[in-house]
Amino acid sequence: xxxxxxxxxxxxxxxxxxxxxxxxxxxxxxxxxxxxxxxxxxxxxxxxxxxxxxxxxxxxxxxxxxxxxxxxxxxxxxxxxxxxxxxxxxxxxxxxxxxxxxxxxxxxxxxxxxxxxxxxxxxxxxxxxxxxxxxxxxxxxxxxxxxxxxxxxxxxxxxxxxxxxxxxxxxxxxxxxxxxxxxxxxxxxxxxxxxxxxxxxxxxxxxxxxxxxxxxxxxxxxxxxxxxxxxxxxxxxxxxxxxxxxxxxxxxxxxxxxxxxxxxxxxxxxxxxxxxxxxxxxxxxxxxxxxxxxxxxxxx
Amino acid sequence: xxxxxxxxxxxxxxxxxxxxxxxxxxxxxxxxxxxxxxxxxxxxxxxxxxxxxxxxxxxxxxxxxxxxxxxxxxxxxxxxxxxxxxxxxxxxxxxxxxxxxxxxxxxxxxxxxxxxxxxxxxxxxxxxxxxxxxxxxxxxxxxxxxxxxxxxxxxxxxxxxxxxxxxxxxxxxxxxxxxxxxxxxxxxxxxxxxxxxxxxxxxxxxxxxxxxxxxxxxxxxxxxxxxxxxxxxxxxxxxxxxxxxxxxxxxxxxxxxxxxxxxxxxxxxxxxxxxxxxxxxxxxxxxxxxxxxxxxxxxxxxxxxxxxxxxxxxxxxxxxxxxxxxxxxxxxxxxxxxxxxxxxxxxxxxxxxxxxxxxxxxxxxxxxxxxxxxxxxxxxxxxxxxxxxxxxxxxxxxxxxxxxxxxxxxxxxxxxxxxxxxxxxxxxxxxxxxxxxxxxxxxxxxxxxxxxxxxxxxxxxxxxxxxxxxxxxxxxxxxxxxxxxxxxxxxxxxxxxxxxxxxxxxxxxxxxxxxxxxxxxxxxxxxxxxxxxxxxxxxxxxxxxxxxxxxxxxxxxxxxxxx
Numbered sequence: 001x002x003x004x005x006x007x008x009x010x011x012x013x014x015x016x017x018x019x020x021x022x023x024x025x026x027x028x029x030x031x032x033x034x035x036x037x038x039x040x041x042x043x044x045x046x047x048x049x050x051x052x053x054x055x056x057x058x059x060x061x062x063x064x065x066x067x068x069x070x071x072x073x074x075x076x077x078x079x080x081x082x083x084x085x086x087x088x089x090x091x092x093x094x095x096x097x098x099x100x101x102x103x104x105x106x107x108x109x110x111x112x113x114x115x116x117x118x119x120x121x122x123x124x125x126x127x128x129x130x131x132x133x134x135x136x137x138x139x140x141x142x143x144x145x146x147x148x149x150x151x152x153x154x155x156x157x158x159x160x161x162x163x164x165x166x167x168x169x170x171x172x173x174x175x176x177x178x179x180x181x182x183x184x185x186x187x188x189x190x191x192x193x194x195x196x197x198x199x200x201x202x203x204x205x206x207x208x209x210x211x212x213x214x215x216x217x218x219x220x221x222x223x224x225x226x227x228x229x230x231x232x233x234x235x236x237x238x239x240x241x242x243x244x245x246x247x248x249x250x251x252x253x254x255x256x257x258x259x260x261x262x263x264x265x266x267x268x269x270x271x272x273x274x275x276x277x278x279x280x281x282x283x284x285x286x287x288x289x290x291x292x293x294x295x296x297x298x299x300x
Numbered sequence: 301x302x303x304x305x306x307x308x309x310x311x312x313x314x315x316x317x318x319x320x321x322x323x324x325x326x327x328x329x330x331x332x333x334x335x336x337x338x339x340x341x342x343x344x345x346x347x348x349x350x351x352x353x354x355x356x357x358x359x360x361x362x363x364x365x366x367x368x369x370x371x372x373x374x375x376x377x378x379x380x381x382x383x384x385x386x387x388x389x390x391x392x393x394x395x396x397x398x399x400x401x402x403x404x405x406x407x408x409x410x411x412x413x414x415x416x417x418x419x420x421x422x423x424x425x426x427x428x429x430x431x432x433x434x435x436x437x438x439x440x441x442x443x444x445x446x447x448x449x450x451x452x453x454x455x456x457x458x459x460x461x462x463x464x465x466x467x468x469x470x471x472x473x474x475x476x477x478x479x480x481x482x483x484x485x486x487x488x489x490x491x492x493x494x495x496x497x498x499x500x501x502x503x504x505x506x507x508x509x510x511x512x513x514x515x516x517x518x519x520x521x522x523x524x525x526x527x528x529x530x531x532x533x534x535x536x537x538x539x540x541x542x543x544x545x546x547x548x549x550x551x552x553x554x555x556x557x558x559x560x561x562x563x564x565x566x567x568x569x570x571x572x573x574x575x576x577x578x579x580x581x582x583x584x585x586x587x588x589x590x591x592x593x594x595x596x597x598x599x600x601x602x603x604x605x606x607x608x609x610x611x612x613x614x615x616x617x618x619x620x621x622x623x624x625x626x627x628x629x630x631x632x633x634x635x636x637x638x639x640x641x642x643x644x645x646x647x648x649x650x651x652x653x654x655x656x657x658x659x660x661x662x663x664x665x666x667x668x669x670x671x672x673x674x675x676x677x678x679x680x681x682x683x684x685x686x687x688x689x690x691x692x693x694x695x696x697x698x699x700x701x702x703x704x705x706x707x708x709x710x711x712x713x714x715x716x717x718x719x720x721x722x723x724x725x726x727x728x729x730x731x732x733x734x735x736x737x738x739x740x741x742x743x744x745x746x747x748x749x750x751x752x753x754x755x756x757x758x759x760x761x762x763x764x765x766x767x768x769x770x771x772x773x774x775x776x777x778x779x780x781x782x783x784x785x786x787x788x789x790x791x792x793x794x795x796x797x798x799x800x801x802x803x804x805x806x807x808x809x810x811x812x813x814x815x816x817x818x819x820x821x822x823x824x825x826x827x828x829x830x831x832x833x834x835x836x837x838x839x840x841x842x843x844x845x846x847x848x849x850x851x852x853x854x855x856x857x858x859x860x861x862x863x
Contacts, residue, residue: 026474026504026506027504027524027526028523032560032690033688034520034552034690035517035518036517036520037518037675037677037684107700107701109744117674184515239685240685241685243676265686266514268687
């Protein structure tokens with residue numbers, strides 16, 4: 001390329017290189033994790049509630065419904081769950097959208113992805129979706145060897161567990177503060193041991209949303225393509241607040257012992273505060289059995 | 301024919317606004333100008349959802365003057381938006397003044413500009429400053445620019461702050477672009493069928509904020525954000541291939557929800573143009589590529605770069621202004637194929653004048669992204685969960701579907717008097733993504749659009765144009781009909797009457813008519829227009845950048861002219 005002999009170009013290229021070097025250096029790379037998380041909960045703004053053990057605190061049963069928006073039989077299970085909730089105040093419901101068959105988005109009709117890291121972890125541990133959906137877990141307690149229970153048995157099991165011992169072994173109390181401007185959610189969870197529990201127990205805390213409008217397949221409803229575009233999803237697991245498997249409350253908790261745990265998160269945009277609930281449960285680490293559950297709306 | 305192929309190509313090309321007038325060089329130099337004014341009177345019309353305008357009457361006007369003598373040039377633009385800008389234009393334009401002014405000098409291959417300037421590097425992935433008046437979009441840079449070219453080597457350097465309505469961006473843009481056209485540089489290639497151009501650009505934006513507090517998190521912000529791109533244009537005979545790849549360093553911002561993942565974009569287009577037909581096929585993938593002079597800016601404000609659209613820019617009313625596609629800078633991937641052919645003159649179908657056919661199809665998907673698990677910070681028993689600030693990882697698969705367009709347009713001139721264009725279009729739009737659209741109950745719209753456009757040239761001075769359009773859809777606002785009759789009495793007058801009818805609105809009371817009558821008077825390069833009627837709420841897009849058009853009812857006066 002004989003142009004390189006040209007004086008103008010010879011003068012130009014070093015200048016260009018210089019400019020490029022200067023330009024490339026004007027770029028900053030921030031190392032991970034990119035941010036620092038500031039201070040603890042501001043207890044003047046969000047004072048922790050007082051708590052004392054109620055020896056007659058009712059036992060509450062956790063019903064988990066493993067579902068998916070393209071699972072045409074799943075709304076039938078949701079109806080069962082709705083009826084259980086309507087007839088019994090001591091039931092806490094959690095709808096887990098999980099599994100690789102019915103939960104992944106299938107645009108254009110089912111564009112949403114309601115799966116969560118937590119829900120997938122739960123589903124993997126208990127193998128619910130691979131056993132077919134709808135299916136559920138009642139207190140994660142095994143019934144003839146497996147904790148997976150078809151929805152037709154849910155109501156009976158709930159009644160059985162509640163009548164076995166209507167008084168809680170551990171009482172849970174949740175107090176939340178929500179600041180709509182910053183979307184900060186502060187949750188205090190008290191665990192009061194009514195009975196002595198020698199097993200190690202974990203406390204898991206999760207964010208649950210009601211009344212999410214989205215697509216759902218529903219068989220036998222006379223719908224075109226069994227397609228409902230404005231189905232109302234209730235009790236949907238949105239994210240974990242504690243780590244996925246909770247935090248340890250330790251072993252050998254004597255009756256009368258009180259423990260407090262607190263969390264604060266920024267509620268993601270797009271979650272509707274008026275439909276959000278904080279759900280907590282305590283389970284035995286050895287066999288995963290849930291011994292108590294509780295939930296509150298973040299806005300009373 | 302050629303024009304059609306070029307339209308397809310312009311996806312990756314430059315859009316230039318030329319202020320046309322033959323310069324008359326004399327001792328005093330040449331002064332050219334462009335002026336425009338739009339005055340709108342607003343009448344209350346609550347049924348169409350027209351906002352109440354307490355000022356009743358608003359005006360947008362501008363005058364652009366450009367002076368040149370020898371190598372020296374200078375210019376300025378006066379703008380006026382009072383008492384407020386026309387509905388639909390960002391109200392922050394309210395005011396009057398001379399925001400844009402510049403002076404410069406050209407000597408051989410050197411060109412130096414001080415003041416305001418418009419510039420584009422490559423396809424615009426790193427930098428594009430331009431004005432789109434109808435959008436209320438103007439992001440010229442105010443500072444210095446140097447351009448130099450010698451023997452097929454083109455170098456540009458820019459340094460400036462960006463227009464932010466009536467002030468300047470807090471951030472500063474520094475950029476450099478270089479391109480080598482080997483057909484000019486290498487003497488052997490001068491007349492070769494083989495064509496090669498290679499270019500690269502780097503743009504860095506300096507933004508003065510070091511920290512950002514989100515909830516309990518304090519983010520460390522990059523003060524300087526870099527965006528680099530390389531591009532290649534290859535051609536051989538009728539075939540050409542062009543591509544550009546760009547990489548943006550960590551750029552946490554409001555549009556990307558403050559993530560630090562680097563951005564990456566790729567565009568590629570292949571074109572073949574023969575005598576009677578041409579085809580252009582393009583693909584793009586845009587990942588986290590919203591790049592602004594201010595990280596808090598949203599909407600169309602303070603954009604440094606531009607992501608080319610890979611869809612046909614429709615011009616027929618129903619096709620262009622109800623569900624057009626707005627390019628998603630935060631992430632999308634798409635394909636387009638555009639085929640043109642002319643059935644030759646003299647053939648059975650072609651007749652005396654031939655017949656032009658354009659077939660165009662495009663599809664856009666979101667990216668297949670996986671959010672990273674949230675980050676847990678433990679304070680005693682209090683664990684704080686914050687988003688992983690890297691953001692997400694994007695896979696090679698498809699995300700949600702955003703848009704689909706298939707259309708075919710046939711133009712046939714039957715004889716000296718009659719010419720007909722027909723178009724059929726089928727579109728699928730995800731209104732959850734195209735949020736500038738009027739979001740109805742159903743976010744997924746599938747529509748069929750048909751257009752017939754007939755011109756009857758009655759004699760040398762009179763012609764009549766009739767346009768009929770229909771859009772059929774079950775979703776959102778339902779189906780529309782549109783009709784237009786336009787009578788042109790050359791050289792001065794044109795009178796038209798148009799009506800749009802929302803025949804299929806799900807709410808019977810909203811099945812409204814939107815009649816609009818216009819009279820246009822042309823005088824040389826000056827055009828006056830008076831319109832009266834209803835303006836339907838919709839969307840206006842230019843090059844994939846969109847704004848909402850609010851409903852309005854009333855009288856509009858318009859002038860545009862150049863000298």
